[in-house]
Amino acid sequence: MSEYFSLSDCDVIGFDLDHTLCRYHLKETSRLIYESVARYLVEHKGYDKDLLTLSPATWDFWCVPKFMITFFSYKYIMKHYGPKREWKHFNSLNTSYTRSAKYYFYDNYFDLPGVLLCARVVDMLHKRGHEVTSDFWKDMLAAIDHNYNTSAFREDAGTYFPSVKRNPGRYLQPCSESVKTWLRSMKNAGKVLLLITSSHSDYCRLVCEHVLGKDFEEMFDIIITNALKPGFFSLVPHQRPFRTLVNDVEDSEGLPCLEKPGWYSQGNWPHLHELLKSMTGKPEPKVVYFGDSMRSDMFPASSYAKWETVMIVEEAEGEGAAAARSAEAPAEPQEKKGKYEDQGMKTPSATSEQWGSYFVDVQRSPGGEEECPRLTWCCHSIHTYSTMAIPSVEAIADLPLDYKFPRFSPDKPRTTGYYPRPPDSLLKWDQSHS
Numbered sequence: 001m002s003e004y005f006s007l008s009d010c011d012v013i014g015f016d017l018d019h020t021l022c023r024y025h026l027k028e029t030s031r032l033i034y035e036s037v038a039r040y041l042v043e044h045k046g047y048d049k050d051l052l053t054l055s056p057a058t059w060d061f062w063c064v065p066k067f068m069i070t071f072f073s074y075k076y077i078m079k080h081y082g083p084k085r086e087w088k089h090f091n092s093l094n095t096s097y098t099r100s101a102k103y104y105f106y107d108n109y110f111d112l113p114g115v116l117l118c119a120r121v122v123d124m125l126h127k128r129g130h131e132v133t134s135d136f137w138k139d140m141l142a143a144i145d146h147n148y149n150t151s152a153f154r155e156d157a158g159t160y161f162p163s164v165k166r167n168p169g170r171y172l173q174p175c176s177e178s179v180k181t182w183l184r185s186m187k188n189a190g191k192v193l194l195l196i197t198s199s200h201s202d203y204c205r206l207v208c209e210h211v212l213g214k215d216f217e218e219m220f221d222i223i224i225t226n227a228l229k230p231g232f233f234s235l236v237p238h239q240r241p242f243r244t245l246v247n248d249v250e251d252s253e254g255l256p257c258l259e260k261p262g263w264y265s266q267g268n269w270p271h272l273h274e275l276l277k278s279m280t281g282k283p284e285p286k287v288v289y290f291g292d293s294m295r296s297d298m299f300p301a302s303s304y305a306k307w308e309t310v311m312i313v314e315e316a317e318g319e320g321a322a323a324a325r326s327a328e329a330p331a332e333p334q335e336k337k338g339k340y341e342d343q344g345m346k347t348p349s350a351t352s353e354q355w356g357s358y359f360v361d362v363q364r365s366p367g368g369e370e371e372c373p374r375l376t377w378c379c380h381s382i383h384t385y386s387t388m389a390i391p392s393v394e395a396i397a398d399l400p401l402d403y404k405f406p407r408f409s410p411d412k413p414r415t416t417g418y419y420p421r422p423p424d425s426l427l428k429w430d431q432s433h434s
Contacts, residue, residue: 003412004404005308005387007288011280013186014194015393016291017204019109020312021195022211023173023392026109032171034113036159040143041121047139048124051117058116094377097299098230104137108293109314114140150226153202154248161203168210175211175393182397183212183219189401192279193220194272196232196289198296201225201265202248221279223263224272226250229293233269233300242267269305290393294378298385311386312393315358319423321391357425373429375414383408388417395420 007013015021034054041047089103099105106115118140125132147158156162164171187193197204204225208216217223224232224242231240241254243265250265258264258275276285288308291297301307356362359379362371382389387407390396396403396419408417415422415430422430 003407003409005288005407006402006404007186007191008189008402009286010191010288010308011282011285012192012194012276012287014196014287014289014307016289016293016297017195017197017199017207019292019314020290020297021175021179021393022207023175023314024109025171025173026314029171030109030113032160032163033110034117036147036163037114037140037143038117039159040146041117041139044146045139045142047121051120051124058120097295097381099295105295107295114144150200153200153206164203165206168206172207172210176397178397179393180212180219182393186401187219187221192222192276192285194222194224194289195220196224196227196229198227198229199225200248201245201263205248217263221261222272222275224265224267225263226265228266229296230300232267233304235268237268237271240266240268242271273305288387294381294385298381302385308387309385311382311389312391313358313382313389313418314391316389316391316418316423319357319359319425321418321421321423357423359423360425360429373432375426375429379414379426383414383417386417388419390419 018024031054035052038047038051042049042051089100092100093103093105097105097107104114106112118136121136121140122132125136146152147160149157152158153161153165156165183193195204195208199207204223212219225245228240241256242258243250243252243254245251245263245265254266255264255271258267258271260275261279276287277283279285286308287305288310289297289301289305290310290312291301292312292314294311298309298311302309357376359376361374361376363374388405389408396405405419406412406416413430413434415426418426421427
């Protein structure tokens with residue numbers, strides 16, 4: 001495999017939507033997601049209304065969360081994790097990157113507010129003297145279903161969708177003209193463009209019209225919504241057939257195959273692969289997929305479909321790797337900026353005071369005297385299952401299609417593969433190990 005990666009070598013270029021092509025105003029959106037679930041727990045399940053109140057200190061808890069052992073005392077770690085200091089489900093998660101009946105894998109900005117909410121629920125149960133069991137998770141699932149089920153957008157159910165529909169500009173960042181031009185230039189160059197999102201078609205339409213424009217459908221050859229990733233990549237066709245859509249409602253009958261470009265729902269990678277072979281005229285078309293989730297995008301696309309993958313890592317922006325936003329991207333008026341900013345609420349992609357860097361952890365010796373920097377599991381995963389990593393698509397939209405990006409490689413330093421530059425903590429780690 002070449003040590004460089006270029007979009008010009010790809011036949012098919014695919015994108016996730018949320019937090020990939022569409023960037024969110026993270027503070028506003030994260031607060032809305034938190035409130036949408038917390039409000040249901042308070043109003044429908046009788047939880048303490050204090051759940052609805054957040055402070056900068058509690059907010060920091062889930063900013064760039066990761067597995068962290070130095071936050072706890074050595075005695076606590078030994079008691080709960082044993083001499084090897086290993087979480088008993090780690091091997092399962094490390095080989096599947098999926099969720100389980102025994103744990104829930106939070107790995108994207110739609111999920112992460114739930115980390116804070118779960119922690120606060122546990123704290124409140126402790127304070128009330130109640131035994132903490134997994135029963136509260138049933139209430140969490142009910143709250144998620146109430147706000148995000150298939151019909152929630154259409155029926156204005158819950159808190160999240162009605163809020164975004166009323167004021168999309170408060171939560172969604174429009175793409176710059178350079179990104180739109182970049183998408184069109186790839187299609188004009190003969191590339192097949194895909195949009196594959198787990199969002200339902202009605203929400204996808206609202207988001208795309210706001211960030212890309214009313215003509216967004218012309219930018220893509222194939223649009224797949226409600227893809228239910230990672231199952232889109234891992235399940236066989238009869239388990240997840242493609243379905244046609246009429247007025248954003250799925251046809252009840254699954255398609256036996258995918259015969260032509262268009263807009264579809266659900267689906268599976270093998271049937272898409274057959275269509276891409278037909279469209280490109282190649283027995284094994286080269287595909288690259290941009291996404292923000294290790295669980296839904298990078299791991300399954302790389303492991304099952306054998307696609308090249310580009311991971312969007314917004315956390316890199318907080319460590320010196322921010323790409324210059326195009327001057328064409330509309331600036332957010334001062335009065336529209338996140339109302340939580342004045343309360344000290346930082347953006348969720350910023351480095352957490354409690355947890356530290358997303359990329360490099362500090363492990364203490366048993367006595368607590370020495371500190372040893374180590375790469376986090378998240379950083380290791382990015383290096384293993386991504387071709388390269390960027391803070392946003394804005395970072396590369398102005399580059400020529402034949403630009404050669406250094407790719408991640410086991411034979412190269414861990415800093416190789418990040419564009420436009422590696423995160424600060426990773427650079428320091430690399431220098432200390434060179």
